[in-house]
Amino acid sequence: MEQIEQLRQTLRQYEYEYHVLDNPSVPDAEYDRLMNELKNIEWQHPELITLDSPTQRVGAKPLAGFAQVIHKIPMLSLDNAFGDDDLDGFLRRIESYIHVSSSQLTFCCEPKLDGLAVSILYENGLLTRAATRGDGTTGEDITANIRTIRNIPLKLNTLNPPARLEVRGEVFMPQVGFNELNEKALAKGEKTFANPRNAAAGSLRQLDPKITRQRPLIFNAYGIGVYESDDELPNTQFERLQWLKSLGIPVNDEICLAQGRTALLAYYTDIQTKRPTLGYDIDGTVLKVNDIALQEQLGFISRSPRWAIAYKFPAQEQMTI
Numbered sequence: 001m002e003q004i005e006q007l008r009q010t011l012r013q014y015e016y017e018y019h020v021l022d023n024p025s026v027p028d029a030e031y032d033r034l035m036n037e038l039k040n041i042e043w044q045h046p047e048l049i050t051l052d053s054p055t056q057r058v059g060a061k062p063l064a065g066f067a068q069v070i071h072k073i074p075m076l077s078l079d080n081a082f083g084d085d086d087l088d089g090f091l092r093r094i095e096s097y098i099h100v101s102s103s104q105l106t107f108c109c110e111p112k113l114d115g116l117a118v119s120i121l122y123e124n125g126l127l128t129r130a131a132t133r134g135d136g137t138t139g140e141d142i143t144a145n146i147r148t149i150r151n152i153p154l155k156l157n158t159l160n161p162p163a164r165l166e167v168r169g170e171v172f173m174p175q176v177g178f179n180e181l182n183e184k185a186l187a188k189g190e191k192t193f194a195n196p197r198n199a200a201a202g203s204l205r206q207l208d209p210k211i212t213r214q215r216p217l218i219f220n221a222y223g224i225g226v227y228e229s230d231d232e233l234p235n236t237q238f239e240r241l242q243w244l245k246s247l248g249i250p251v252n253d254e255i256c257l258a259q260g261r262t263a264l265l266a267y268y269t270d271i272q273t274k275r276p277t278l279g280y281d282i283d284g285t286v287l288k289v290n291d292i293a294l295q296e297q298l299g300f301i302s303r304s305p306r307w308a309i310a311y312k313f314p315a316q317e318q319m320t321i
């Protein structure tokens with residue numbers, strides 16, 4: 001591999017360690033030195049610049065507007081009729097539909113991140129397009145802004161990438177970053193955001209990626225949309241998320257498997273207990289039937305899946321300031 005690609009791969013590895021594993025192997029100054037070295041080489045030889053170079057995270061100029069993106073596979077939102085249902089209603093519907101006791105069913109359980117759902121498309125391993133959920137069918141093209149989020153890889157960490165992989169997940173802003181952003185905005189007499197979710201939404205809807213780049217945004221994947229490859233995907237939700245992780249895509253650390261009602265309640269309670277210490281806003285948990293074939297058999301009730309609910313916490317009493 002030629003020297004410049006070796007340098008890029010090293011920088012990708014350092015970014016992965018720092019932004020995804022939160023465990024850098026080199027000091028910031030060393031990363032900075034190598035990044036400046038790459039920038040100099042590309043400055044002298046612009047013809048060598050590639051879409052997936054670590055230097056290509058910030059778009060050149062602000063957009064005039066956002067193009068529309070049609071989602072081939074609708075992006076569902078769990079906040080609908082059956083979304084935040086009670087657990088027993090959810091389990092009963094499954095049992096009566098596929099005649100299996102819920103005590104025999106394994107669920108993939110994850111925290112319900114309070115951010116913005118996005119779709120990120122990788123073609124032959126390169127990040128080529130990203131979009132908001134929008135109304136589930138039509139979203140906005142926010143590729144330039146998504147490329148600035150440091151824990152989102154511009155290139156998948158695999159020697160044989162799928163022809164097409166659409167990664168779905170949540171972009172959110174940690175509470176510390178949110179508070180710092182609002183303090184800075186106050187100091188500059190700019191508008192502040194009501195909560196981290198609004199701050200994340202506002203940051204992704206910036207027409208200038210240089211502004212988005214300065215916002216402390218984090219991405220966590222929770223699913224797969226379009227997939228085109230000679231290889232099959234794993235058969236369960238949990239294994240698919242592990243596979244995404246192996247490609248360098250960040251997945252939340254609180255995701256676990258639980259079998260049966262008691263284990264589901266234990267997960268729900270565990271996350272509720274952890275909630276104040278996570279460092280980011282969540283508004284409950286998302287419980288999904290783990291087996292993909294079962295998910296497909298269960299399908300959807302009108303627009304909401306029979307195989308998943310957002311099992312949310314009681315609304316928190318509003319802060320009185």
Ligand SMILES: Cc1ccc(Cn2cc(C(N)=O)ccc2=O)c(C)c1
Nearest residue numbers: 014015018024025026027028031032
């Ligand atoms: C000057 C400078 C450069 C880089 C960083 C943060 N950081 C560090 C690494 C690293 N150590 O592998 C990788 C990516 C990255 O973004 C800071 C805070 C300041």
